[in-house]
Amino acid sequence: MVNHVVVIGGSYCGLGITHRLLKNRSRIPDLKVTLISKNSHLYWNIASIRAIIPGVVKFDELLQPIEPGLAQYGPGNAEFVVGSATGVDATAKTVKVATAEGDRDVPYDYLVIATGAGCSDESMPWKADGTYEEILDSIKKMGEKVKAAKHITIVGGGSTGCELSAELRYEFKDKTVVLLSGTPELISGDAAAKAIEKELVKLGVEIRKSVRAESTTVLPDGRTEVKLGNGETLITDLYLGTTGLTPNSSFLPKDFLQPNKFIDVDEHFRVRTAENVWALGDVVSRPNAAYLHTDPQSAGVAKNIEAAIAKRPQQIVKSMPFSAIVCATGRDRGAGRLGIVPVPSFMAWALKGRTLSIERAASYINGSHW
Template sequence: MTKNVVVVGGSYAGLQIAHKLLKHTLPSEKDLKVVLVAKSDHLYWNLASVRAIVPGVLKDEQVFQPIEPGFAQYPSGSFEFVLGAASKLDADAKSLSVTTASGERSIPYDFIVLTTGARTASSEVPWKSTGTYEEDLEALQSIAKKVESASHIVIAGSGPTGVETAGELGYEYGKDREIILVSADNQLLGGDSIAAAAEKELFKLGVKTRKCVKATGSTATPDGKTEVTLSNGEKIITDLYLPTTGLIPNSEYIDAKLLNEHKYVAVDEFFRARGYENIWACGDLVSSPRRASFPITDKQAGGVYKNIEAALKGKPQQVVKGMPIDVLLCATGRGRATGRLGVVKLPSLAAWGMKGRTLAIEMLPKYASGSQW
């Protein structure tokens, strides 16, 4: 009897799990079928979104790669790609409803893994994938055009995305344009130990930082500019406003009983949804850890894959372990970066080589094709 494993989400975690199941588990589990459900038929390397908004720096194919061709290597009938948005997960009926171009479809499953991630509060800039490939690409190109013509830019939020955006824009335009980074905290990066180094790098690039003040709203002006309101009552008129704050889990389709009070999937030490032995979740969608960076999500996905394989073989679950050491790398433009391994601060050149030089875009084809695993 066929064992259906449904993977919801076509980004870093979802593709890793789907490819590993087909490449490493299918040979011994001949009745396995993997169904991948995703809104977009392209993998979006959103790690590079901060650089992709700078006109002329990255080509589209360096940020997007098609998903389906990578699965053509597996036996016919073992894989199905469903292009659509998950609309309802019925955990008790073991069924996932998906809205596709041809209508609503119900997909039964034996096991399911949820990797639909999260989105930023503002949908204007696709720091993360929010829709179809065409929608994400159009949004990136639209922002790039606005960046090209803007002489004054305000970036709200001093987390990694905000700092890296400021760095990319400062590297390209800091000498002749005004770029302001607004931080609600008195330090960048939530007060991380590399905060001062990051601020120093941005200063070198000509980026101005406004700390201890929050962007509370924005309004379009009649002349095409944006009025940004700050928490101290100040108003800034800018050519381009780029908010990076507020992470919202893409969990609207999931049974409320699987979620915590903040709408994230509550998972146990095996990264199973609490109360269900056939549902797993990982990445930005889960309740812990607080910061689900790319390496953390990658590690979680590897652990979840092993647990799905164990369930298929009737073996016990294993605790999904986190990173052996906490790593934070922050690019500050195409020429510099800062970061740390645990409590050890990295030289800028080392951090640049690890992340800032390419933002790992060379890994995109490997993830899309499955050759990474």
């Protein structure tokens, strides 16, 4: 009897589970893994804030095809379905998938949901919210807008807003870059906030704190009018939103979800209301939405699937044991902290800012990362 594991979501978590299980297939009897992904390519979205600057990031490194990496395991062991999961029937144990060839039902014995979370402003290219072609098109179009703009306003003083404003000023000294933070301090007042702010100020980013963008209107000349919470109006050539994440969970049974639409899991990262279903990564956002948690969580969930197949008890899935913020501030500096230890600029550059870890993408594709 085949043990069919179906994984939904072809990003850091989904690939982590898929490759981990398939690499260990000698000890998992009759294993077949099917990966369902909206995108045919892994999108190294951590580099998206640099990829929107034309000519800086190679697109074939930013987006890499998933299928060749799975082909090494043989067609009987691994299947890759490019399509969007549109429903899960936890009683019949099937996933409904919309593909270019039409709808199909994929049966499962074990199901993993790793569909992540998308940008609240869907026009922003920071997450893998569409097909490969749509993502690539969105990045290229954003690059053209960035090039043409003289005045850019970024809304959101979190890590993405800080890194994005730094990248823009690093490349374009002649553009005005305004960063609006709704909170009194950047990164919600994190211990690393002051150091990050210092780097942004050095680069010439205009930071405005405790100011919220209430509404935006695109003017006939293409510029955007931004109404601020303090009654002020700001006119900008390009408005970039970096606030808010929406879990990609709308296709799931309602009883899988918490009131905030993130998936409700137990300490084994099993969906509480269904048998043999796990969820991890941003679609759970436990303890929070971060790449740093994706690897420990995919390791833990892969072990638990193996345990379920072998009828062994489940184990607690651990996330990163400490929190960390490493913020790239342009291509040669950075700031942040690992736990409570501040990270000096050269270390933040080496850990993150130098390449935004894009070189790791190839190892996620061929499975050598695990």
